[in-house]
Amino acid sequence: MNTPGTEFRLLGPLEVHDTRTGRHLPVPGARQRALLAVLLVEADRTVSVERLAEELWGDRPPRSAPNAVQAHIARLRKLLPPPTPEPPPTPGTGIVTTPGGYLLRLADATTDAQRFCLLSAEGRAVAATEPDRAVTLLSSALALWRGPALADCRSGPICTAEADRLEEHRLITLEAFYEARLRSARPDGITGELERLTDEHPLRERFYDLLMVALHRTERRGEALAVYERARHRLMAELGVEPGPSLRGRREALLRHEASLSPVRLWPGSRSDEDPYPPPYAPHATAETDELTRIGEHLAVLTRQLQQLTTRFEALTTHHPTPPDNPDHSHEERTAGHCGPIRGTEPPARK
Template identity: 35%
Template sequence: MSLHDEPLQFRVLGTFEITRGNRRCTPTAPKQRALLALLALHANEFVATRRIVDQLWTRGAPRSAIAALHGYVTAVRRALTPGWNSSRNSHPILNTRPAGYVLCLEPHQLDLTRFRELAKRAQAEIAVGDCARAREAIAAALGLWRGAPLADLRETGVFDHDISRLEKEYLELLRNRFDVMLCHGDGHLAVRELEELCTDYPLRERFHEQLMLALCQADRRADALTAYARAYRELSSHAGIEPGPRLRAMHQVILSGDDPFDRGHRHLAGAVTRRSPAGR
């Protein structure tokens, strides 16, 4: 297989990258790079020309914006497919549609597509109680992340909404990962990371719950109660609210000396089925 026969690979879970084999194909021109990043985030979906213009020119598009966009499209098509010229009727992956464009990618060509497929698979395995398979899918999904999504394009402000959405998906997967670790009785291995996440995301109550569970698994019940007190302070100071019913219920279970992993309290422990490290 020649280099030109190898499929293009698009990566948005980190700095934006396009490669073909070992060759980088990412445009260096800022607007061309932003154009392809936008289309990659919405791969196989129609993206209207007006939407592209509005996102690429956030401070107001000039009258020449449409003409400039056509020039960017031609340039990136040539960068993606050496030898392609505008006299041809179509491009292999960047297709023109009435009043817009579609970037046509196979699932294996975009890290975001693979990430979402693996995250969905992990959620399905958790739902049926197969924590071992869920752990494999989660590890594979997290392995696709190379850093902050679109890290090199953050300063443009073009992708603020998309980046926020991707980070939310990442945190959701982390939440599932900790559920699986607790399922395997590995809460003691998650304590430090959960403490950091509770600091970075003080309003995400599920991380506080998981930290309390992890501390209980590590036979650190007093620390679990301290973690609740900290969560109470954080929620009150940052949002002016008290902990929600799940977190309060978890606190009461631990305070009473009950085991939160007992069958009667399992609704509080999510996917957790293990009782303690001794049960491993």
């Protein structure tokens, strides 16, 4: 297998793809796939045997776990190209044993997650000035998805957290894609697609917001106002909160009969041209940035789990509803400040 021709695919079931020959290299066994997935998520970082064992067997690994991990690593090494002996000018892709555990050296191999994130970042960066180009870039990013991220490797905490982060980034990219389409000369057919997205993600206010703009653009103001009422009903029923300032502002603009509505969402405390989600997988992250990223990632997962638990709790206690902490903030806006950046990034410094 030639290293520059290797792509690891995480945006769907795990695959190892030789782009030179077009062949898919099979990774047999659920535990071997999970092990490779963890090493890919933590590429170029040492992962301890204890963390690998937890990913494969949960919080009660067998006594033979270290030996079993070693055996799985040996099998994976037969699939992956062996690392180049040190000190080489350019080390190759491969699994390296370190004093603290194991490390997957990515070298010149690529992942579809990296390509997705870079295309998404590039598309979002030009959305305001070159919306047609942004549509093309964001469409290419979304086309890389073959199903839920790490669909067959989500039994452990590391892969579950990574899959959740990638899914959130996919939704962010979808939002940017439809915003760019509303800015561009290609808005046809957008209302039906946004209707479907509001049904699939009923608590995500941005899709309602974009749908209201799309309906207004086609002179369907009454339907746009009905979308707001539908969003309000769902948010109140599921979470006990009113729509946030952005969605309420859109409704007020419609009631004022404003002739033109911009699809841009103004985040509280941010400039209209500022991307609240900076490009992921930025190179040369410092040690402090790396630590902050890890903390942010854990907070993102905990936030998502809290949302799920809150919804379930309220469903079980319908006869004793709990009043919301602050009904003036949307579900997304109350949690946005707690969602960490995607791996390798931090928000741009304000001057």
